[in-house]
Amino acid sequence: MTDHQTPGMAMVAWVTKRPWFPLCPDLTVRENRPGCCLVPEEPPKRPDPGLYSQSELLAAGSALSWDSPDITTNLSGRTTLDENVRVTVRNYSADASAVGTQVGLEYSRFGIGFARAAIGALAVDLNRAGSVGDERTLDFYLPSAVRDEHDNISVRVTVNHPHDRNAANNSGEQAWSSSSATAGAAAQFGFQLHNSLGATTDFDLLVMEADWSANLSDGQVTLMPGQARNITLTVQVPSDASSPRRFNVVALVGGGLYGGVHHRFDV
Structure with missing residues (x-):
């Protein structure tokens, strides 16, 4: 220490002359440390709750029907609505259970494209596919006001789960009706197509079945x-017809599914 240095100044001078004793770390250099995030070897196992879905089947190029095997609005042999709409949902995943799956039901007047009103929603737990409890049947009470006004309705069921791995089978519809027919004679079935979209739209109408020389009054509608x-x-x-025949009419917009109806002719 010189005559002009204080003890503190001498300490600073001594420290700065020793390169192995840094005053502070070099912030321009980062340590090369291994990653702190876990990377799983396999994707997480997720459930797949769903039901018979017309949109999924159409996308796959498969035959489809609006007499859904998973939705019942009219009991067999009856032309009037049942007190409950019966819905079956299942878990298609063998890897994970679908706990707390939400199932909702909406209805509209019979036809294609009419505004729907909510009937209700229920929660259900579904076990892994292939185990007991992987499928559940739910009853949604149909208010008497709806049953008194309509003999047939169109319904849509939606299935929701926060970790669902496949949204393609989360929505299914039912639009069922029937009437009698006479062998050797022409029979007709009528319904309405409604544009619920916000613009003038071109609709393509198709009959999914080719037997009984089925024809539509309109194949294209604007x-x-x-x-x-x-x-x-x-x-x-x-x-020589002696058994019922079922027909499905589908409405498409730009090749995409808009809706459909099902009709059974009883001979």
């Missing part, structure tokens, strides 16, 4: 927003 059109399906019942 509707303004809120406009509806009466559509008639006419079939020629063979003279």
Whole structure:
């Protein structure tokens, strides 16, 4: 220490002359440490709750029906609505259970494209596919006001789970009706197509079945927003027909699914 240095100044001078004793770390250099995040070797196991889905089947190029095997609105042999709409949902995943799956039901007047109203929602636990409890059947009470006004309705079921691995099978519909037919005579079934979209839209209508010489009154329809059109399906019942025939009419917009209806002719 010189005559002009204080003890503190001498200490600073001594420290700065020793390169192995840094005053502070070099912030421009980062330590090369291994990653702190876990990377799993396999994707996490997730559930797959769902039901018979027309949109999924159409995307796969498979046959589809609006007489859903998972939704029942009219009991067998009856042309009026049942007190409950019966819905079956299942877990398609063998890897994980679907606890707390939400199942919702909406309805509209019978036809294609009409506004829907909510009936209700239920929660259900589904075990892994292939085990007991992987499928559950739920009953949604249908208010008497709906049953008194309609003999047939269109319904949509939605299935939701926060960790669902496949959203393609989360929505399914039912639009079922029936009437009698006479062997050797023509039979008809009518319904309405409604444009619930916000713009004038071109609709393509198709009959999914080719037997009984089925024909539609309109194969292509252009509707303004809120406009509806009466559509008639006419079939020629063979003279030797002795059993029911089922027909499905589908409406497409730009190749995508808009909706559909199912009708059974009883001979």
